[in-house]
Amino acid sequence: MRILVVEDDSLVASGIKQGLANAGYAVDVAKSAENAESHLQGENFDLAVVDIGLPDTDGLTLVQRLRARKMRLPVLVLTARGSMEDTIAGLDVGADDYMTKPFRLPELIARIRALIRRAHSVASTELRHDQLILNTGSHTATLHGEPLVLTMREWTILETLLLASPKVVSKEKLLQSLTGWDKNITPNAIEVHVSRLRAKIAPGGIEIRTVRGIGYRIDQSRS
Numbered sequence: 001m002r003i004l005v006v007e008d009d010s011l012v013a014s015g016i017k018q019g020l021a022n023a024g025y026a027v028d029v030a031k032s033a034e035n036a037e038s039h040l041q042g043e044n045f046d047l048a049v050v051d052i053g054l055p056d057t058d059g060l061t062l063v064q065r066l067r068a069r070k071m072r073l074p075v076l077v078l079t080a081r082g083s084m085e086d087t088i089a090g091l092d093v094g095a096d097d098y099m100t101k102p103f104r105l106p107e108l109i110a111r112i113r114a115l116i117r118r119a120h121s122v123a124s125t126e127l128r129h130d131q132l133i134l135n136t137g138s139h140t141a142t143l144h145g146e147p148l149v150l151t152m153r154e155w156t157i158l159e160t161l162l163l164a165s166p167k168v169v170s171k172e173k174l175l176q177s178l179t180g181w182d183k184n185i186t187p188n189a190i191e192v193h194v195s196r197l198r199a200k201i202a203p204g205g206i207e208i209r210t211v212r213g214i215g216y217r218i219d220q221s222r223s
Contacts, residue, residue, distance in 0.1 A: 002026040002177050006036040006050040019105040033057035044176045052079040060093050067094035074115040120163040127162040131204050143204040154197045161218040170215035
């Protein structure tokens, strides 16, 4: 999952980025509304964390602009303002959730997980495909009831495929889910990670199919 943090305070932005990276997210930071809009129009993100007090444009105005463009990206708003009126204003312009500074990082991560699940119409913390279960809350995976050991990138790929199932996920989407602006992963690397993941879930009769020219889809094995 890839997240854009829109925050001009370098210390706060760095703390959020590190915490989310430790939780397995690819994270990029934009320090202004203009910069954020530019990247959101041209790149794929799964969620945006937006601070209200931005230097150029109010964060609520940014959210309002995104919604006016029919962007369905989940948005969590951060603010130092704690009044009920501010909370209502944030939700009214199209924010999906609202947190007041200072906040606890574990709660922020939990809310982000919930918003991403909601965006994919998934109510539970468990993502299931037959006997394969990913628990996004405990960050554990099992196959036929046995622990399934995954690297961080394998987890991200599998989570992305399960959230999208039965739809096809493009290779570009997987690529952007795994890396931010400060890292570089090649399309060939995606194929390597997918190949290793295939081998791990194959004993459960589950296959990651390649849809030529498009991407990948998780499915039952033909065998």
